[in-house]
Amino acid sequence: MQESITNDFSFFDNFDDAIIKLDFLKVKNSNKTAKSLGFFEGNEILDVFTSNKIDEITRWIISNESFKIEDKFYFFQLTDERFVRIRYFQSYLFIKDLTEKVKVKEAKVNFTTSISHELFTPLSALKGNLYFLRENISDKFTLEVLNQMEKSVRRMERIIRQLKIISMLELGMYEPKNDIIDVEKLINEVLDEFSEKIESKKLKFSVEFKIDEVKFDSFMLYTIIKNIVSNAIKYSYEESTIYIIVDKESITVKDNGIGIKKEDIKKVTERFYRSKNAIKMAPGSGLGLSIVKHICNILGCKLDIKSDYLIGTEVKIYY
Template identity: 35%
Template sequence: MEPRESTNQMNQQVTKSVSCETTLKLLDHVQEALLVLDGSKIAYANKKAKEFFGECEGTDLFELLILEKGTLLVDVIHSDGLEGNLEFEDKVFSGKKGGWIHFHITYVKQLSAIILRDITQERILQEAKDNMSVLVAHELKNPLSVLLSTISEMIEDEDDEENLRKLLAVEKQALRLKRIVEQIEYITMAQLGLYTPKPVFINVKRLLDSVLDDIIELAQKKSITIEKQISIDTLVADEFIIRTILRNLISNAVKYSFENSRVIVKITQDYISVRDFGVGIPDEDIPKIFNRFYRTSTAVKMASGSGLGLAVVKHLANIADYRIEVKSQRMIGTEFIVYLR
């Protein structure tokens, strides 16, 4: 081997070694725990991972990670069918911390690596908010019932036409508030896994008209026509779930439609469709729109919102075993289809 060639190879090896050492040092400063696998053995664990699990290099992954929900990760790592990354949340037992820790877990198949982000505090805060929501909803129900009962008696006794009109307007808003309180309670219960669907016979036209009562003012401000295409009289389903799905999808459609356009609401025995003629959703954003608090850059510019509406729709659809399809074209519009069977 020529001296120059030998020197070049040595330089490349030194450079590679220094680069690798620098990378490992950087990985020790990230806030997520990182495990790199060789088969099912842990070949590398960064500093954060060792804070949770101790010195674990050389340990079998499935002896180290005790998951509350079972074998999803085991099945995926031993399978060749996964395309892209796997992301999920689960509690993992940490012997070093002496308890269960709630992680957002990402398995990056291409790198054979697992990234664990501690979301325990986020979950504690969310549970506190959920519990507060249930408490507030519960405390508001009784005063509202008394208020509605009193208004109903006043309406029966009122002879003056102008006063009667005002009382009916107050009753309408009180009923709307009652629905909002019920929705807060039911949504919170659903998020806590405490809500079980209760199928009933729903008068579809009456339900849709009730939903539109809450949205029509915004639609009128933007000169948006809402077209109703209903092919059935009744639907057997959970009324709260159907109402909430319709309200969120139609409200979003109106918010993100162009002025002087239309929103088409179609309800059949097999599916619900809400179609708008608005800004549309970029292809790269469609997989993320059901994430809590996620809003596209276009949505942020066009209308205010919490970023929770579609997350609620997805959550309730999962509870009812419905499937959601999204079709969208930029600057042409979006259609959400909820398959009921």
Template identity: 30%
Template sequence: MLRNKEIRILLFLLIGVSVTGTFLVFIINPMAGLITFIVSFLIIYLALLFTLKRYKEIEDLSGYLRDISNGNYSMDIRDNEEGELSILKNEIYKVTLMLSKQGEYLKKDKEALADALSDISHQLKTPLTSMMVMIDLLREEKLEAEKRIEFTKNIETQLKRMEWLLTSLLKLSKIDAGTVSFKKDKVLVGELIKKALNPLLIPMEIKEQKLFIDGKENTSFIGDINWTTEAIVNILKNCIEHTKNEGIISIFYDENPLYTEIKIKDNGIGIEKEDLPYIFKRFYKGKNASDESVGIGLAMAKSIITNQNGDLSVKSKKSEGTEFSIKFYKEQK
């Protein structure tokens, strides 16, 4: 405590004033001087005792801060008493809780990154192994021309699949990192649906699937048409893949004072009940997933929509079809 220059000056001034006052009073009245000396001594003693207590509390807080810097957030120093030190303790406790939460989030992020890298490695391992085998076969001089063409096409297919996977993962990582700047334009749902359907009309025609669209012409929401198109395409792809030939794909959209809703429905094979809670999880493949599926399309759709003040949900019954519901909520003014 006495290492503090300000305390030393204060103590010097208190002693100086007390000695001077006591001396002057003692000259006038010895008894009064004695009383003044005792009172002065007690005042200085109590002041030092109070200051010492404050220093002890500050030292405890310093030790607590050192524990925090070492990653120990378990101590509870909340103080319900009045005073500036109590306020400081409570503020430090709030910061401690915040740091603890951030530590938990960082740990979860690291675990998620490790899982994602593991999943990516698994997804790339299969096509790479397949391509290596086919390349070895292509080296054989006696290989038939038809087989050579077949293997070459297979390699091309696997390369395109890997390109799509890596591109999708890059987009997802950008969204997760918050580096994607979603536009806030007025998007007409009719135009959005038309744009999303454009690359999917041929696959639907090959499977002779019927398409029904119903919605008001002026239905709109505030968002990014390009990113939302990506989300709608992934949802529609899922419906097309899981709907048999001559099946039906239906799209309904409407708007109310709270949100704009888009419903995409099929009459396909449906989703197993136990798969429903995980259908939007990255790399999750349900029981009815095709061999070509990598389980990333719906995860991307969910991420794109939720980052635009929206929500994506699903209802499904086995053999009765699936319905995806997209809601873009209106911002309150």
């Protein structure tokens, strides 16, 4: 069956990818898509396309070594450069054109970068004005108001940065860093951001550090902890205690709050999902845990959620 298919190469005309049967470096057979790129019977592949990796590709084909590569290639018949994925296996060359996909990806990245830049610009001007006012005002009440405004500006900058990096993560364009993080300092920054909400609900925090430092992407870890702590604060009962434990394997946040029903636990990491009890308890977007799950999936972390309805929830991140 396989032999009859390869003898009648028109079978492969049904495929969108270019498929070429090689005899050493010459084209023996090719499908319709391949012919549109210039892979006609008897042509040398070096007369069809080129790239800065053509020497490596030629060497692999000569040694009949399987490979997969994604890169820009110039096709002489098209007189155009295309971004393609090339696979080689047992004298067969498979070429998939990824040009349009890459262009869309680049457009999304450019859009995200442009939007974040436009949002940062007025915030930078606002920070400058706040600094000027603080240097020229001595009234304690006004200075406190300015301090609160500056905190809000920093929070906005962090949110914009989060959105940008999450977008880049989704597009596969963000390379996670391996920072050495002072976890106590990072968690204190998160708690400081929620200081007003913590005070308004008269919440207490019990924080235990079994290690001083952890290797992780600092911005991603901040985003994870911020979203988990935010949920713990929202759904904790007033005057209750929230526990945070940091050890060499994981970070745990445990609250005494409304908890999650068993049937809702799998749903809480879905975008925009909020249970009926959560909606009654506090405002929110339903994005927090979905962001945490998305980051964990990309960084190879494990997210574990345990909850007892009306008693409390424990969220653990294994890094």
